[in-house]
Amino acid sequence: MTNATESVKYNYITPAADIFEEETKFVLKADLPGVSKEGLDVTVENNLLEITGKTDPELFIHTDESREEGIYAYKRSFKIDRNIDTGRISASLQDGVLTLELAKSEEVKPKKIEISYKH
C-alpha cells in the first residue's frame, strides 16, 4: 500500500478553517485529522495559498459501495492579498490541526483612497 502508483485516487474534502487577526500577523487554523507531516503540502504560488493534506491510506478505508474507493485528502485554497508577506509564512501541524502564521507585510499602512473624476 505504501508504494505510490499513478492509479491512486483521492477523495477530496474541504477542511474547516478559522482565520483570526493578531497585531503583526494573521493566523489560519485548519482541521486535517488523519494527516501527518509526510502527507501535508502547503504552497504559495503567485497569490494563491494552497493546502493539501493526504490522510494515512490505512486510516479510512470504505467498503461502502456508494463511495468511490480512494484515499481521503483535504484540499483548500485561499487567495492572498498584498497585506501578507508571502515570504514570511510559517506552518506547523499538531494533533491533526494545521496552523499557518501569515505575517503582515511592512507596507501595510492606512491607505488613502484616491478619487478619480471622469469628465
Place this chain on the structure above:
Amino acid sequence: MLTTYNVLHDINSLLDSFIEPRHAVHELPNVDFEEKEGEINVKYLVPEAKIEDIDIQLENNILKVSYEREQDDSERRYIRKERTSNRFSRAIKLPYKVDGDNAQASLKDGVLKVTLKKSPDALPKKIEIK
C-alpha cells in the same frame, strides 16, 4: 455550524476569496465504524484533542466516547470561523458483546481509534446433543 461573516472584513482581509476545489467535495464521517472478523474498529475525528480531553467508557455493549476541549478564544478577532468541534459525546451500541479487558485506544494526528474484540461469550458455541 457557526460562521461569522463580516462583509467589510472580507473586503479588507487578506484571504478574501475562497476557491472551491475542482473535485467533488466529500465529507469525512466524524465517526467511522468497521467490523471485521470479530474485531471492531471505531475511529473518531478529534482534531486538536489531547489524551486528557477524551473519556472512553465501555458498559455492556455500549461504547461511549466523550471529548471536551477547553478553549478561550473570546478575545480573538475572527475573520472566518468554521471550526467548532471542541466537544462531542457519542454512544454506539455494538453488535455483540466485546472483551473489555482487551480494548485498546490510540490517538494520532487528531484521529482516535478504538479497537474492540469480540467477547469469548459472544462466540458461537456448539451444543452437543446428549
